[in-house]
Structure formats: C-alpha cells, structure tokens
Amino acid sequence: MTGKPNTAISILGSVLDAAPQASRWNQWRPTVGLCSHEELLIDRLILLHDPKQKALLQTVTDDIASVSPETEVAPVEMAWQDAWDFEEVYAALHQFARSHSFDNEDSELLVGITTGTHVAQICLYLLTESRHLPGKLLQLSPPKRKNKGDHVGAYRVIDLDLSRYDSIASRFELEQEEGLSFLKSGIATRNPAFNRLIERIEKVAVASEHPILLTGPTGAGKSQLARRIFELKKIRNQVSGDFISVNCATLIGDHAMSSLFGHAKGAFTGAASARSGLLRAANRGVLFLDEIGELGLDEQAMLLKAIEEKKFLPLGSDVELSSDFQLIVGTNRDLNEAARAGRFRDDLLARIDLWTFGLPGLAERREDLEANLDYELKQYTGSTGRTVRFTAGARKRFLDFALSPAATWNANFRDLNAAMIRMATLSKGGKISDAVVDEECERLLAGWSASEPSLRPNQDGEVVTAKLLGEDWRDRLDLFEQRQLVEVVGVCRAVRSLAEAGRRLFAVSRSTKAKPNDSDRLRKYLAKHGLSWTALTER
Numbered sequence: 001m002t003g004k005p006n007t008a009i010s011i012l013g014s015v016l017d018a019a020p021q022a023s024r025w026n027q028w029r030p031t032v033g034l035c036s037h038e039e040l041l042i043d044r045l046i047l048l049h050d051p052k053q054k055a056l057l058q059t060v061t062d063d064i065a066s067v068s069p070e071t072e073v074a075p076v077e078m079a080w081q082d083a084w085d086f087e088e089v090y091a092a093l094h095q096f097a098r099s100h101s102f103d104n105e106d107s108e109l110l111v112g113i114t115t116g117t118h119v120a121q122i123c124l125y126l127l128t129e130s131r132h133l134p135g136k137l138l139q140l141s142p143p144k145r146k147n148k149g150d151h152v153g154a155y156r157v158i159d160l161d162l163s164r165y166d167s168i169a170s171r172f173e174l175e176q177e178e179g180l181s182f183l184k185s186g187i188a189t190r191n192p193a194f195n196r197l198i199e200r201i202e203k204v205a206v207a208s209e210h211p212i213l214l215t216g217p218t219g220a221g222k223s224q225l226a227r228r229i230f231e232l233k234k235i236r237n238q239v240s241g242d243f244i245s246v247n248c249a250t251l252i253g254d255h256a257m258s259s260l261f262g263h264a265k266g267a268f269t270g271a272a273s274a275r276s277g278l279l280r281a282a283n284r285g286v287l288f289l290d291e292i293g294e295l296g297l298d299e300q301a302m303l304l305k306a307i308e309e310k311k312f313l314p315l316g317s318d319v320e321l322s323s324d325f326q327l328i329v330g331t332n333r334d335l336n337e338a339a340r341a342g343r344f345r346d347d348l349l350a351r352i353d354l355w356t357f358g359l360p361g362l363a364e365r366r367e368d369l370e371a372n373l374d375y376e377l378k379q380y381t382g383s384t385g386r387t388v389r390f391t392a393g394a395r396k397r398f399l400d401f402a403l404s405p406a407a408t409w410n411a412n413f414r415d416l417n418a419a420m421i422r423m424a425t426l427s428k429g430g431k432i433s434d435a436v437v438d439e440e441c442e443r444l445l446a447g448w449s450a451s452e453p454s455l456r457p458n459q460d461g462e463v464v465t466a467k468l469l470g471e472d473w474r475d476r477l478d479l480f481e482q483r484q485l486v487e488v489v490g491v492c493r494a495v496r497s498l499a500e501a502g503r504r505l506f507a508v509s510r511s512t513k514a515k516p517n518d519s520d521r522l523r524k525y526l527a528k529h530g531l532s533w534t535a536l537t538e539r
Helices: 021-026 030-034 051-067 086-099 118-129 166-183 192-207 222-235 254-261 297-309 335-340 346-352 366-384 392-402 413-426 434-451 459-469 479-494 498-505 518-528 533-537
Strands: 006-011 044-049 072-077 108-112 136-141 154-158 212-215 243-247 286-290 326-331 355-358
Touching: 006 030, 006 118, 021 051, 030 044, 030 051, 030 136, 044 051, 051 072, 086 118, 108 118, 118 136, 166 192, 166 222, 192 212, 192 222, 192 355, 212 222, 222 243, 222 286, 222 326, 254 297, 297 346, 335 346, 335 533, 366 392, 366 413, 392 434, 413 434, 459 479, 459 533, 479 498, 479 518, 479 533, 498 518, 518 533
Parallel strands: 006 044, 006 108, 044 072, 108 136, 212 326, 212 355, 243 286, 286 326
Antiparallel strands: 136 154
C-alpha cells in the first residue's frame, strides 16, 4: 500500500457476516476479517447496511473494535427495497458516491466487493471503474480449510487502471497493432502521416458509434477502408448486422428515395411491391454512403432524421421504420464549399463532420508503393489462382518508374490495381518481364497525359475569367498576373475538387511543407481576385 491512511467501503453481509453469538470467532466473517490483517490497517470503515440489520451491525462493530481499536466504523444506511433490483441498488449507491467526498491526496480508498448481493457488488465495481468512487477494488477470500482457527482469511487489492499491469497493457498494445494491420489489409505501410491517420481511425472505430467521414481523391481507398472498419467492428462484436454500401452518384430521383428509405406498394409507377430500403438493411450494421456530396437535398434531409432519430419514413408510407446503424460516408468533393453554395445541408454536414479523416493519394505515399505492389500481386493470385512474380530487373524497373515524378497516379490505387492486372495477365510463365513493364509504363503515361489540364493559357480559362471579372479584367492586372490567373482558372475547371486542383497547382512547393494545405492556399488566392471555387466550377 501507499502508506496513506486507508478508508474502506464495504456492505454488511447478512449471511457471511452473521454467525451464532457463541461460535462467531470460529468462522470467517469478511467484514471483521478485513480489519484483522496486520499488514493492512483500515483506519476508517464506511459500513453500508440495511436499517433492519441494527443488531448485526452492533455485533460486527464491537468485534472490529476488539481486533482493531484503531479502526473507526462509520455506518451508513442503504434503504433499498429490493437488494436484487439493479436500477434501485445502482441509484442508491450512485447517490451515496455523489454525496461523499473522498480525498485521494490524504487517504487511500478501498472498495469491498465481497459482501452484499451480486447486484450490489456489480454496482460498486461500475462506480469504481467510472471513478465515482476514486479507489481500488478490495476482494476478500476465506482461509484455506487446512488453516483451522483462522478467521482472518486473505485479501487482494485490484487497481482498475489497467495501464499499471504490464501483461494487460501489452495485450492491449498487441490488440491495437492487430487492429492497425487489419485496417491496412496487412500492408506494411511506411508513410508516417498515413500510419498516424490509421492509428487514429482504429481508436475511433472501436470506441465510437458516431458517423465517420472519409475524404480524399478518387481511388484513395475510401471504400476499402470503410469495409475494413466494419469488419474490425464485427470482429470486436460491436456490430451484428451487414455492411451496406452504395454510391450516391447512382441514386437519381425517386430511385434515390426508394433505394435508401424504401417504399410502400404503389408509391409510384412500377412499385408493385413494398421495399425496405438500404437503411433498413443496414440495421445493427454499417451503412457506407460513398460520394455523399452527390445526394439530393431532399434525401439529405431524410438522412439527417434517420441519423439523429434512428427512424425514417419510406416513400409513400405513413408508418415509420427504425434502423440502428453506424454511418460511414465518403467524398472526393469539398463539402464545406458545397454547403456554402447551397448544394449540401449545413446541418447534415455538422452531423457527419464529427470524425473526418482525409486519405492521401498514392502519389503522396510513394514510400508505400512497394508494399502495395506486393499486395496487388497477392490479390491477383488469390482471385485467379495464378502465381505471378516480377523478374528481378523488371521489379526494379517498375518501381523506379512508380517512384519517379513522371508517375502522377491520377486515379491512385485504381491505377496501380489496373496496372498489376494488365502486367500479370500478359506475363509468360508467371514472370513479368522488362518488356511488359515498359509497355505498361508507356500506357500509364499516355493516360495521365490525356487527363492532365493544359499548362498553357487556355480558352476556357480566359472565357470564364472574363465572365466572372468583367471584360476589362486585364486592365487591372500585370501581364504576369493575367497569365497566372488564367492558368489557375483552367486547372480548377479541369478537375473535380478544390483539393485536387491545389495538389496540381502546388505540386512542387507542397513537397517542402510538413503540413501542406493546398485547398486553403488556393481558396485564398482565388479570394484575392474576387473569385470562389463554386463560381469557377459552375458549368
């Protein structure tokens, strides 16, 4: 123990502490035994008891005084009607904990969980775990049969701060490491920022049921990560339902309402039978809404209600359905910009923006390319049954290309997956050769070049700039600034998100920053010229 005075809380046992008057010293009585240990001095014993136990209370108090005169017994009445009613017992003990002040600086608090009903013992455990009773648990046990005449027994102090137990702490660390590896599909990633991101996601995934927002460019792995989060929660027995995934870009008109919320029979032309909908299918599981920025405003309103109340109204029905699901959403768009433009509801954004995680593109995680290359080969073998490997020279050849500035990986992991499938399919004898690698590199470069915005002044950029700033906009800017602004507008018009435009425009300077914020830099540049992302991207 710490050397501080010890205060113990215990319940007077109506069975274990009771004994015939004449033979009471020949048997083990927990409360008296607690105060009989020479190495554990109880300075103050708060003895919780039923008002009907006054005679037993007096006997036990007198016996404690005879074995431990130093112990002050402080009886406290607990007048619950049914000692096996969890709600009643917990409420009484909770009130007791709140009405007493326990000073951990001056004394050590021990909470006995040996006497009383099992319900009362559980309640004391919960109140100690929640720190309403800021102490350690005290477990008493009777003497061994061979020790006749021993009425003291043994005791054990249990600290619920599990970090103090090395073996338990190491198990927690191992479990967390397993969770991190699971979320990364077993890929030994090296990118420090990505590893920190996954570590945070793992903590949130196992501890929270609130919505999770995954952002990032197309192909960054949002869908796969969402499924892995579900599978991790399934392993931990935190969900029992299914993983329901839908791309909101495919939901249009009545089809959107019907798919998400279901419909009643006859709700619209062609509704020959009732449909429960995806939200209902996700009950007790996880619902993943990818590209949520594409969802219509009416669907957004109904989704908000379903998140907050766990209830929704199917199309054409006046009977609400319920569904208790965890929501994960994904987007490659700037939802804040969409909210400012009125295309996305502010209240829904506030509800889903509690846990937001931005997944970096593959080009920002070049250290992880080699590990992902091996993963893609393994996946190909698993799906086709064909074992395919690179020749030593071909592997180095492809990695050199993949890590070079020329490899922009516009579609991120989709590019890598497609490249591996093509090379593995064309390999002879299960070996990917130099020639196959060279052909694939040329194909990737051609595709990326075709999708890149022009780096020369472009007509679209000039037209849009003049439309937004007025035909005389050039009169207000130097030639250098004119050319720069036209190029920026052209890039913004050629991509789908503010973040992607920022990454392309600041590709060189961002590499020197520990925490590049491309979106913010671009937003401020546009604002300087009286422009906004929303105005630029309206087609």
